[in-house]
Amino acid sequence: MCMGTLINVITSAVVIESVSTEDKRGDLGSMKCCCWILISLLFAIDKAIGAKQPNVLIILTDDQDVVLDGMHPMRNVKNLIGSAGATFENAYTSSPLCCPSRASILTGKYAHNHLTFNNSMSGGCYGSHWRAKDEKHTLATILGNAGYSTFYAGKYLNAYHGLEVPPGWQHFFGLHGNSVYYNFTLRENDHNVSYNNVYLTDLLRDKTLEFLDQRDKEEPFLAFVAPPAPHRPFTPADRHRGAFNNTKAKRTPSFNKVDKEKHWLLATSKEIPEETLSLMDSYFEKRWESLLAVDELVASIVHKLQQSGELENTYVIYTSDNGYHIGQFAQPFDKRQPYETDIQVPLLIRGPSIKPGVTVTTPTLLIDLLPTILEWIHLPLDPQMDGQSLHPFLVNADSYDAAADMYYNRGLLVQHKGEGNLRTYRSECPMWKPEDRLAECTRESACHCQDSWNNTYACVRNFAYGINHLYCEFQDDEDFAEFYDMYDDPQQLRNMAKQMLAIERALYSLALKNLTKCAGAASCSIHVF
Known part of the structure; x- marks a missing residue:
């Protein structure tokens, strides 16, 4: 039996035993502690007998869309990761906003389980619950306990201005606050450093290359x-x-279209004035231009790994925290909406065993x-995580098509x-009032507000054989709903909620009720039909 399999078997047994003692709260905590100590011990044995654990590199951009051709500038990313590995056609964020999405990536949990709902402190962004509970059990702490050298550089969570390094990160260069490009402060391990005329993306590239040069080559690494x-x-x-002079924002069928069949925030909007449209074109152009430095960063890191002989034993993940809209449904520029522009994200992965x-x-x-990373490094899947491993789909990508699988069914x-x-x-x-x-x-956005109290919703993005739907329920005074058949209406121009059969709407509503209360992959794997 190989050591990776041995680790999986023994630690899985410990997890099963801990679950069986769930009613004994003290025992449960002890068992979980013993579980991760055992994992670390087995990992040390694994290393001692010469097995080589894979490295993990994650590059996470901020607000990069797919629908509006946000990957157009990324020649190196597409060649060095996509062409050398897998490109995902249907990758989504569970929260189309920076802080909750990043918290979900770090924990493998939906927002209702890590309680980070938006970018505000009151909405849980780097709040007391996060720091006291979920931040102590993240990608960093799990891999750090398993013997990995852990490195983080860049934006962490929007409300992070801490003097402390988040648990698990042994080499930390975390940005204070939200994304900027110049004039910023990084928490560099045990002290803060302020920079003025330094371009942040380039600095992150240099910090990452320095880490790869100076780290202990006997230890596998996690670099984020x-x-x-x-x-x-x-x-x-x-x-x-x-570089992209005279590039205009993509004029999709929904561009600057006021849709009275959408939820309140969009239905009460007005057409965007011409001067704001010109500004939006400029922003679209600059978004693409700002990504060119990221594309160079990826090339530099991949080439460094190639030179050191570590690339073939490194999983490289490229993705974004959420998508973005520019002009769709007369919303100037932001995210936060439940439409494909905002919720679909790029996802490209290369690494061992991926064709x-x-x-x-x-x-x-x-x-x-x-959960996918845990399977890669032979750790048991944590039953508290809501996600599921993608590894089986990655290794069989050339022979498996979910849309053609009459048994495939998943509600996101x-x-x-x-x-x-x-x-x-x-x-x-x-024109607006506090109330x-x-x-x-x-x-700047012609007073087109990008968010509101009643822009609070839960949606199920439902995929099954012959089914490609989006159903949303809003927490407002109307119990408003939206429903789109994405095969017939990929631009989401026709809200068909009022035309749904009563049984169909009831099933979707029940699925949402269960999804918004689920905890753990078993209970979060919900079929609508």
């Missing part, structure tokens, strides 16, 4: 690199300014990444808690 692009303020490196140039059609969530939960309240009112948009409880209302 989180550059700011293409998040606002959309600042490209000087060398890339003008080059394959396409994965299996519907996927970002919460699936951590997408959820968001609107940030609008009395305190988010901005006087620069006097409207709107958020992200600026002159």
Whole structure:
């Protein structure tokens, strides 16, 4: 029996035993502790007999879409990761907003289980619950306990301004606050360092290359690199300014279209004025330009691994925390909406046992990444994690098509808690009042507010044989719902909720009720029909 299998068998037995003693709270805590101590011990034995655990490299961009051709600038990413591995066609975030999505990636959990619902402290972003509970059991702590050298560089969580290094990260270069490109502060292990005329993406590249040069080569590594692009303020490196001159925002069928059949925030909108449309074109251009430095970062890191002979034993993951819209349904520029522009994300993976140039059609969530990594490194899947391993779909990608599998069925939960309240009112948009409880209302966006209290929803993105649906329920005064058949209406132009059969709507509503209460992969694997 190989050591990886031995680790899996023994630690799985410990997990099973701990679950069987669930009613004995003290015993349960002890068993969990013993489980991870045993994992670490077995890993040390594994290393001692010469087995080589794979390395893991994650590059996480900020607000990079798929639908609006956000991958267009990424020539190196597509060649060095996609062509050398797998490209996912149906990858989604479970929360189309930075902080909850990043918390989900780190924990493998839905937002209702890690309680980070939006980018505000009151919404759980780097809040007390996160720091006291979920941050202590993340990708970093799990792999660190298993003998990995762990490295983080870039944006962590939006509300992070801490003096402490988050648990598990042995080499930490975390950005204070939200994404910026110049004039920022990093928490560099035990102290803060402020930078002025340094481009953040380039600095993150250099920090990562330095880590790869100086680390203990006898230990496998986890490196998590989180550059700011293409998040606002959309600042490209000087060398890339003008690279996409005269590029305009994609005029999709929903571009600047006011849709009265959408939920309140969108239905009450107005067409975007011409001067704002010009600004949006400029932002679209700069988003692409800001990504060119990320593309160079990826090339530099991959080439470094190639030179050191470690590339073939390294899983490389490239993805984004959420998508983005620019002009769709008369919303100028943001995320937070339950439509494909905002919830679909790029996902490309290369590594051992993954065949080059394959396409994965299996519907996927970002919460699936951590369970997948655990399978790669022969650790048992944690039953508290809501995601599921993608490894079987990755290794069989050239022979498996989820859309053609009459037995495949998975409902993906997408959820968001609107940030609008009395305190988010901005006087620069006097047409709105504090009691409207709107958020992200600026002159820059022609006072088209990007969020509101009733932009709070739960959706199921449902995939099954012959089925490709999105069903959403909003927490508002109307019990508003939206339903789209994505085969017939991929642009989501026709809300068919009122035309649904009563039994169909009841089944979707029941699925949402179960999904928003689920905890653990077993209870979160829900079929709508």
